[in-house]
Amino acid sequence: MLEGAKSIGAGAATIASAGAAVGIGNVLSSSIHSVARNPSLAKQSFGYAILGFALTEAIALFAFFYPYLKTRLL
Template identity: 45%
Template structure:
């Protein structure tokens, strides 16, 4: 594509169907010039309004699908919940068998719980994004 300034162009017909702007004068694809307050601007506004019009029914359907998506995404929190319970359950049984290793085992248990919790937080974040966006 070749972009040129409007003032450099000798004629009103432009190549490559580029819409150029010069102050408040608008040049359409077919070479017509209209002011910003003219018919072309109102036609463009009406077409854009009709194209992006969203009815209440569409909004309700969209919010319903958002809620379903958030519910499906939040099920990813179940696995990390089970994992954290398993990590600390085995930690308690290991400390009951050998209390002298409680400090070393606690560090390993916290690291395991942190890795499980990270996956749960990612699932919860995706759930919030699915519902709010």
């Protein structure tokens, strides 16, 4: 039974990584659109894009490590 729970956790982490990939794609797309609309704000937009990348990656890391920690603490 525990092995099945570990498999479910691994699947959840995989799904979360797909969601993070979609999120990063949205951040990059929005950054490109904002620079295309207003090139004078490219530096400020780049800072916001990096922040968006970092937050999206943090959510992905939490999604990867949460099932790992749950299986190690059981």
